[in-house]
Amino acid sequence: MPQHSSMRQIIITEAGGPEKLAIEQTEIPTPQADEVLVKVHAFGLNRPDILQRQGLYPMPEGVTPVPGLEVAGEVVAVGTAVASYRIGDKVCGLTNGGGYAEYCVVPETQVLPIPENVSFVQAAAIPETFFTVWANVFQMGRAKAGETVLVHGGSSGIGTTxxxxxxxxxxxxxxxxGTDDKVAAIASLSHVINYKTQDFEAVIQKETEQQGVDVILDMVGAPYLAANLNLLRRDGRLVYIAFLGGAKAKEVKLGQIMMKRLTITGSTMRARNTAEKALIAKELQQQVLPLWEKGECLPMIYKTFKFDQIQDAHIAMDIGDHVGKIVVEVI
Incomplete structure (x- = not known):
């Protein structure tokens, strides 16, 4: 355990804008039997943090109200049942909240080792987006080699991942x-369409010779439903992870769903239980960690902020010009 007993953490004083974020002193948490205590070097910002700050996405009952879903740092204490990690290990982890702090407890099964060639800032941007993408595109969406996937919101942390x-x-x-700058920023990763100047449905139909796509990852919601259903091939899968453009669709063509045998599904990470998160972590360690070790698939970092610049970091995310991830450096 650390020599001292207190730490800084960032709290939401009340629902509202970035000015409602404040720094306070508190006790360093003690890990439960199945947890590790991480001395946080950096943490990532995610859309759920913004929604939580606005009072729209509260933590489940019994979970810390301190925001922060992903951290990277050094293990400084381990619970009695922890077998995979030791004090001194460099790790990143998907937290159950509490990541906006100098120390954070993380369940052992939601922790990943940081490869030697990966910085704490890069590692801090891994857990939330990679867990989310793996669960939704690969587990639920069943995307596989040779298929075609449409990702809405491609310049976001989730999108770039x-x-x-x-x-x-x-x-x-x-x-x-939504901008030509974002088109240019991720042109090496995909066929990028500016939805404000182009009809994405028409472009994709043309490019695929009217065949469409196999999987759609959507964070926009209602406004895109009709176009999404039109674009999906037979046995296509539409996976929702947010509905930033609206949560209620007025009309749905049910015949299309039946004729094409479409699957419409979705999920949130917050509602997943420990076993589900553990399975995602295990598959990431097997399938994706080797890529990180080779310097591949590392998160795109848009900008970093210091701990006491947390309000500025949230403002940057609210503005929405970022391509990739926003990270806060604690050390």
Whole structure:
């Protein structure tokens, strides 16, 4: 355990804008039997943090209200049942909250080792997006080599991660973004479409000779439902991870779903249980860790901020110009 007993953490004083984030002193947490205590070197920002700050996505009952879903750092204490990690190990992890802090406890099964060639800043941007993409595109979406995937919101942390992983696994992609700068920024990863100046449905139908795509990862929601259903091939899968554009679709063509045998599904990471998260971590360690070790599929980092610049970091995410991830350096 650390020599001292107190640490800084960032709290949401009340629902609202970035000015509602404040730093406070508190006790360093003690790991439960199945947890490791990480001295946090860096943590990543994610859309759920913004929603939580706005009062729209509260933590489940009994879970810390301190935001922060992913951390990278050094193990400084381990619970009595922990077998895979030792004090001194460099790790990143998907937290159950509490990542906006100098120390954070993480369940052992949600921790991944950091390869030697990967920095703490890069590693801090791995867990939330890679867990989410792996669960939704590969587990639920069943995307495989030779298929075609459409990723909406391709310049986001989730989007860039999905495009990189698809590229690594031999899956062709299309993606939508909202500015020409973002088109240029991720042009090496995918066929990028500016949805504000182009009709993404028409472009993809033309490019695929009216064949469409096998899997769609969507964080926009209702406004895109009709186009998504039109674009899906027979046995296609539409996977929702957010509905930033609207949660209620007015009309759905049920005949299309039946004729094409479509699957419409979705998930949130927060609602997954420990066993589900453990399985995702295990598959990432087997399938994706070797890529990171080779310097492949590492997260795109847009900008880093210091701990006491947390409000600025949230403002940057609210503005939405970022391509890739926003990370806060603690040390």
């Amino acid at each position: 999905a495009l990189m992983l698809c590229q690594a696994f031999g899956i062709k992609t299309f993606t939508t973004v």
